[in-house]
Amino acid sequence: MKKIASMIFMLAMTVSASTVARAGIMDRIFDFTDAYYAQNGVDVTRIFNRRQVTGNGNSVFDTPNFVFQRNVRASRLNPAYSDNGTPTFWAVMGDLNVQSFLNNAAGRNAKVLADRYKLYVFPTRTGNPIGLGNNRQADIVDLSGGYFSNDPLGLWLHVWVSYTAAAFNTAEGQRTLADLQNRNGLALDGTPIIKNLSELNNLFSKGLAAKRFRNPDGSEGPMYGICPVIRDPRNGGIAPIDTLAFLRKPDNSPLEPFIVNQFLSLQQTWNWGN
Numbered sequence: 001m002k003k004i005a006s007m008i009f010m011l012a013m014t015v016s017a018s019t020v021a022r023a024g025i026m027d028r029i030f031d032f033t034d035a036y037y038a039q040n041g042v043d044v045t046r047i048f049n050r051r052q053v054t055g056n057g058n059s060v061f062d063t064p065n066f067v068f069q070r071n072v073r074a075s076r077l078n079p080a081y082s083d084n085g086t087p088t089f090w091a092v093m094g095d096l097n098v099q100s101f102l103n104n105a106a107g108r109n110a111k112v113l114a115d116r117y118k119l120y121v122f123p124t125r126t127g128n129p130i131g132l133g134n135n136r137q138a139d140i141v142d143l144s145g146g147y148f149s150n151d152p153l154g155l156w157l158h159v160w161v162s163y164t165a166a167a168f169n170t171a172e173g174q175r176t177l178a179d180l181q182n183r184n185g186l187a188l189d190g191t192p193i194i195k196n197l198s199e200l201n202n203l204f205s206k207g208l209a210a211k212r213f214r215n216p217d218g219s220e221g222p223m224y225g226i227c228p229v230i231r232d233p234r235n236g237g238i239a240p241i242d243t244l245a246f247l248r249k250p251d252n253s254p255l256e257p258f259i260v261n262q263f264l265s266l267q268q269t270w271n272w273g274n
Helices: 001-023 034-039 107-116 172-182 196-204 257-269
Strands: 031-032 059-061 068-075 076-082 088-092 093-094 118-121 139-141 155-162 208-212 225-227
Touching: 076 257, 088 257, 107 155, 107 208, 172 225
Parallel strands: 076 139, 118 155
Antiparallel strands: 031 068, 059 068, 076 088, 093 225, 118 139, 155 208, 155 225
């Protein structure tokens, strides 16, 4: 009886371990089917830069885990800080403007979700203040308010954040920036890195940082992104061939090495690093 009980226990442990591992793999980011986009209020004909496999390493063909996924998986991931500062990994599967939402109940709900969830982008001081691809640091994604359960497509409103003049030419601004620099280090443009929503909201409340949005008419480019976040990157959430689009200093070293090290640990050990 003891031998049988031991065998049952070992089988249960094996099944449990397999389930945990599979759970992480199922969190990998795939594009959605046309039907799923429509079901959740998005016009697939109005998705800009929809993720495709083009041979540039950004995406690969892979077997979907769910029926609502297409066989295109993001293999080039982006880093971000979550609202509480935890390293987070996500991918841009496409961009949207106001006209991308269907004119029905699902479309109206999708736009409400897209306006609710904010992805904060930090352009360099000398770069395009509402541009993409000129970040001074990793983005911040606000995962509070039930993002994973409420936002099935991973829709976000892009919010561009720049320091105001008061951050540099007032005593309070200089003290606040010095404190941020001591805690977080400097971004690519020499301004302090912002790592969580509390720090960001503190800057907004003091008038030391300002938000900018693109025009709803689309004249400045898409306002919204389809940017799913890996729910739990442990246990296989990051595939062996995945790469990370992290920012580099002029000497080619990572600007934010902690994020890069966590990515590598998750990829190689299936768990967070120390």
